[in-house]
Amino acid sequence: MDKHSPTPRIDVKTFAKTHALVSEQTPLGQFGRLSQDCVGEVLGEVAWSVQGSMQASASGGQSAWLHMKASAVVPLTCQRCLSLVDVPLSIDQDFRFVADEATALAEDDASAEDLLVISHDFDVLELVEDELLMALPIVPMHESCESEHAQTLADDADNVGDDKPHPFAALAALRTRKD
Ligand SMILES: [Zn+2]
Numbered sequence: 562m563d564k565h566s567p568t569p570r571i572d573v574k575t576f577a578k579t580h581a582l583v584s585e586q587t588p589l590g591q592f593g594r595l596s597q598d599c600v601g602e603v604l605g606e607v608a609w610s611v612q613g614s615m616q617a618s619a620s621g622g623q624s625a626w627l628h629m630k631a632s633a634v635v636p637l638t639c640q641r642c643l644s645l646v647d648v649p650l651s652i653d654q655d656f657r658f659v660a661d662e663a664t665a666l667a668e669d670d671a672s673a674e675d676l677l678v679i680s681h682d683f684d685v686l687e688l689v690e691d692e693l694l695m696a697l698p699i700v701p702m703h704e705s706c707e708s709e710h711a712q713t714l715a716d717d718a719d720n721v722g723d724d725k726p727h728p729f730a731a732l733a734a735l736r737t738r739k740d
Pocket residue numbers: 639640641642643644646702703705706709
């Protein structure tokens with residue numbers, strides 16, 4: 562499957578019964594809803610995987626499960642200093658599939674896993690995006706804005722070669738000569 566392939570859709574039951582595994586890297590920009598929350602150029606990729614399995618259910622039958630992992634770094638706006646903050650997101654979640662919405666609602670409170678309605682045409686990327694959106698911080702912020710900016714200044718200073726004087730040092734040298 563290449564990066565321009567259409568959204569992967571799976572038949573959940575078959576996927577679970579065959580214990581199928583899909584592991585992909587999808588450009589962050591391909592997630593339309595998630596991209597709307599990002600600032601600047603939306604680069605980077607979302608690494609994700611889904612693994613199917615069948616597990617015994619409380620009622621004695623077998624249920625289809627998906628284990629999903631996803632990780633991405635999303636560029637957001639720091640709500641304290643209003644500059645860019647790269648927020649790492651990491652998802653590790655189990656999903657159990659049930660017959661219909663009513664069952665999902667009835668059993669949701671008693672289940673640690675998330676419940677979804679079984680489908681022959683399940684949109685995996687939409688689930689990945691839903692989970693990433695839910696993992697977004699309500700108020701994105703640097704851990705410490707000041708140390709973040711100090712680091713940026715230090716990086717800038719590092720970029721100046723040893724043979725090249727720092728622009729401010731050169732300016733100070735000019736001033737000295739003028740005097
Ligand atoms: Zn900040």
